[in-house]
Amino acid sequence: xxxxxxxxxxxxxxxxxxxxxxxxxxxxxxxxxxxxxxxxxxxxxxxxxxxxxxxxxxxxxxxxxxxxxxxxxxxxxxxxxxxxxxxxxxxxxxxxxxxxxxxxxxxxxxxxxxxxxxxxxxxxxxxxxxxxxxxxxxxxxxxxxxxxxxxxxxxxxxxxxxxxxxxxxxxxxxxxxxxxxxxxxxxxxxxxxxxxxxxxxxxxxxxxxxxxxxxxxxxxxxxxxxxxxxxxxxxxxxxxxxxxxxxxxxxxxxxxxxxxxxxxxxxxxxxxxxxxxxxxxxxxxxxxxxxxxxxxxxxxxxxxxxxxxxxxxxxxxxxxxxxxxxxxxxxxxxxxxxxxxx
Amino acid sequence: xxxxxxxxxxxxxxxxxxxxxxxxxxxxxxxxxxxxxxxxxxxxxxxxxxxxxxxxxxxxxxxxxxxxxxxxxxxxxxxxxxxxxxxxxxxxxxxxxxxxxxxxxxxxxxxxxxxxxxxxxxxxxxxxxxxxxxxxxxxxxxxxxxxxxxxxxxxxxxxxxxxxxxxxxxxxxxxxxxxxxxxxxxxxxxxxxxxxxxxxxxxxxxxxxxxxxxxxxxxxxxxxxxxxxxxxxxxxxxxxxxxxxxxxxxxxxxxxxxxxxxxxxxxxxxxxxxxxxxxxxxxxxxxxxxxxxxxxxxxxxxxxxxxxxxxxxxxxxxxxxxxxxxxxxxxxxxxxxxxxxx
Numbered sequence: 001x002x003x004x005x006x007x008x009x010x011x012x013x014x015x016x017x018x019x020x021x022x023x024x025x026x027x028x029x030x031x032x033x034x035x036x037x038x039x040x041x042x043x044x045x046x047x048x049x050x051x052x053x054x055x056x057x058x059x060x061x062x063x064x065x066x067x068x069x070x071x072x073x074x075x076x077x078x079x080x081x082x083x084x085x086x087x088x089x090x091x092x093x094x095x096x097x098x099x100x101x102x103x104x105x106x107x108x109x110x111x112x113x114x115x116x117x118x119x120x121x122x123x124x125x126x127x128x129x130x131x132x133x134x135x136x137x138x139x140x141x142x143x144x145x146x147x148x149x150x151x152x153x154x155x156x157x158x159x160x161x162x163x164x165x166x167x168x169x170x171x172x173x174x175x176x177x178x179x180x181x182x183x184x185x186x187x188x189x190x191x192x193x194x195x196x197x198x199x200x201x202x203x204x205x206x207x208x209x210x211x212x213x214x215x216x217x218x219x220x221x222x223x224x225x226x227x228x229x230x231x232x233x234x235x236x237x238x239x240x241x242x243x244x245x246x247x248x249x250x251x252x253x254x255x256x257x258x259x260x261x262x263x264x265x266x267x268x269x270x271x272x273x274x275x276x277x278x279x280x281x282x283x284x285x286x287x288x289x290x291x292x293x294x295x296x297x298x299x300x301x302x303x304x305x306x307x308x309x310x311x312x313x314x315x316x317x318x319x320x321x322x323x324x325x326x327x328x329x330x331x332x333x334x335x336x337x338x339x340x341x342x
Numbered sequence: 343x344x345x346x347x348x349x350x351x352x353x354x355x356x357x358x359x360x361x362x363x364x365x366x367x368x369x370x371x372x373x374x375x376x377x378x379x380x381x382x383x384x385x386x387x388x389x390x391x392x393x394x395x396x397x398x399x400x401x402x403x404x405x406x407x408x409x410x411x412x413x414x415x416x417x418x419x420x421x422x423x424x425x426x427x428x429x430x431x432x433x434x435x436x437x438x439x440x441x442x443x444x445x446x447x448x449x450x451x452x453x454x455x456x457x458x459x460x461x462x463x464x465x466x467x468x469x470x471x472x473x474x475x476x477x478x479x480x481x482x483x484x485x486x487x488x489x490x491x492x493x494x495x496x497x498x499x500x501x502x503x504x505x506x507x508x509x510x511x512x513x514x515x516x517x518x519x520x521x522x523x524x525x526x527x528x529x530x531x532x533x534x535x536x537x538x539x540x541x542x543x544x545x546x547x548x549x550x551x552x553x554x555x556x557x558x559x560x561x562x563x564x565x566x567x568x569x570x571x572x573x574x575x576x577x578x579x580x581x582x583x584x585x586x587x588x589x590x591x592x593x594x595x596x597x598x599x600x601x602x603x604x605x606x607x608x609x610x611x612x613x614x615x616x617x618x619x620x621x622x623x624x625x626x627x628x629x630x631x632x633x634x635x636x637x638x639x640x641x642x643x644x645x646x647x648x649x650x651x652x653x654x655x656x657x658x659x660x661x662x663x664x665x666x667x668x669x670x671x672x673x674x675x676x677x678x679x680x681x682x683x684x
Contacts, residue, residue: 274625
């Protein structure tokens with residue numbers, strides 16, 4: 001094969017708390033060869049996402065973790081460079097959650113579920129969108145808010161990690177549904193971005209000593225929908241402001257990544273759930289994969305109408321994959337964190 | 343008026359933890375006189391319920407607490423002894439959640455909501471049923487399980503406080519829906535009663551050192567519906583066994599009554615909610631009051647077909663109201679705790 005060797009990141013150590021560079025090793029292997037019915041894809045963009053912390057453990061709770069010595073799992077989008085599949089030809093753009101942290105992946109089109117290989121139309125949006133607002137984070141925002149959060153016009157929707165890959169979309173969709181959207185994020189710059197997206201109010205949780213007071217001020221009538229991307233102290237503060245009939249969508253626990261394996265000890269809010277007759281639901285986007293196209297079409301239409309904006313935070317070079325991942329846990333990223341490859 | 347004086351229990355002290363007799367004072371006042379459109383009802387049965395712990399505090403979260411010096415709030419059923427209302431006559435049986443801990447109550451028929459006065463047909467069931475399986479506890483079991491728990495045939499339904507006023511009904515309704523019902527209760531006698539009701543398995547949480555192990559054994563495929571009447575350590579153990587898509591119905595926190603005002607600190611289960619995509623919902627029966635008759639008709643029909651059994655645990659004499667209430671917190675009651683009056 002005429003392709004250069006395949007650089008790829010292996011998981012070599014399971015983290016105790018936050019992942020650090022010693023968890024990964026950059027390895028070089030011969031570029032893999034596609035078998036019958038397979039395609040060889042050269043990465044253009046790779047994704048880092050909060051769920052990867054869980055996949056670095058032995059078990060992610062909902063899935064097996066990455067085995068030590070294996071290529072880190074993760075989504076990617078790239079260009080077909082060789083094809084043994086009749087429906088794919090070199091130059092086609094492919095995206096899959098099962099790409100892995102590597103320059104070249106052999107993929108098998110035709111599967112279903114999260115690791116299915118999707119053909120990306122570069123005419124619709126930049127191809128990296130398939131890892132961002134037109135991909136898994138977009139689907140999380142769409143189904144998490146609309147189907148689990150069930151926003152009604154006039155509702156107050158509070159979003160944690162509001163300037164992140166998912167949060168930046170949730171607030172905009174909430175506004176499209178006629179809601180009031182309140183951002184919680186970790187810097188003035190992030191909140192300015194949220195404001196520009198249409199968020200009605202914002203709280204800088206790093207600069208606010210009294211998170212509960214700030215929530216009382218920004219949500220005088222309580223919180224109808226809480227889109228919780230972080231867990232931790234923000235979760236605590238918002239749970240105290242739930243309105244009657246509130247819906248809490250629990251998508252992630254990134255605030256707890258440093259203590260991922262430990263049980264989370266804190267105040268339980270069962271009394272508040274009763275008092276507000278609230279519902280708290282754990283969300284996993286793959287449960288909605290069968291409705292993926294519905295969401296992508298709607299997200300794309302909103303964007304093309306100028307009603308849905310997004311930001312991506314791009315690092316250059318596969319050598320930065322661990323650093324890019326770590327930015328998620330330090331909150332340095334603004335918008336969807338990506339790595340451009342090659 | 344020819345009626346004897348009205349003995350009534352006043353709330354005179356707010357409890358720190360569990361209520362004790364010093365929280366109440368038995369007072370005697372002239373029997374009240376009904377005004378225009380009102381009826382005077384002589385109590386036959388009074389109810390004690392776990393929610394009363396919350397009403398002894400300044401605020402129950404969802405309602406104002408009883409004021410110090412006021413008659414303790416609570417449900418009762420009794421006989422009309424005087425009427426200034428055209429639709430009611432002496433001898434009629436009236437039930438209301440707004441009776442109060444007293445021998446005589448002046449009630450105003452025609453209201454709506456929890457304090458509405460209902461006419462009870464003694465031909466359908468013993469009149470005290472209106473405080474038990476044909477009243478608020480029955481409605482809690484019915485709507486909590488069917489509308490929030492959404493049981494499907496084959497589901498494993500776990501019920502805490504399974505031999506209590508609500509729990510004894512939940513397991514039977516679960517069986518009527520084609521589910522497997524697992525009881526958690528605090529004595530061998532209670533579990534024997536649950537078995538006789540049709541519960542498929544039971545765990546004595548007072549006799550079981552390894553609650554998690556016992557749940558693993560009795561629920562090998564996980565828990566699809568968790569009807570949580572208690573919170574506390576039982577909640578913890580069951581949350582670890584949730585099946586994918588589980589529904590947790592949180593109706594009460596009686597296990598925490600001794601520390602009612604304190605925040606409940608413990609393991610939070612957000613990671614498990616995500617992993618199992620479970621939903622946890624706080625339940626307040628008054629949200630379902632508009633469908634009260636639907637449930638009562640169905641519960642009565644099941645009972646008359648021999649498919650719904652119940653037990654009541656009756657103390658005699660209004661002087662025992664505080665003691666009857668305390669039995670709920672020590673777990674001494676088997677079935678619905680009532681006090682027969684007069």
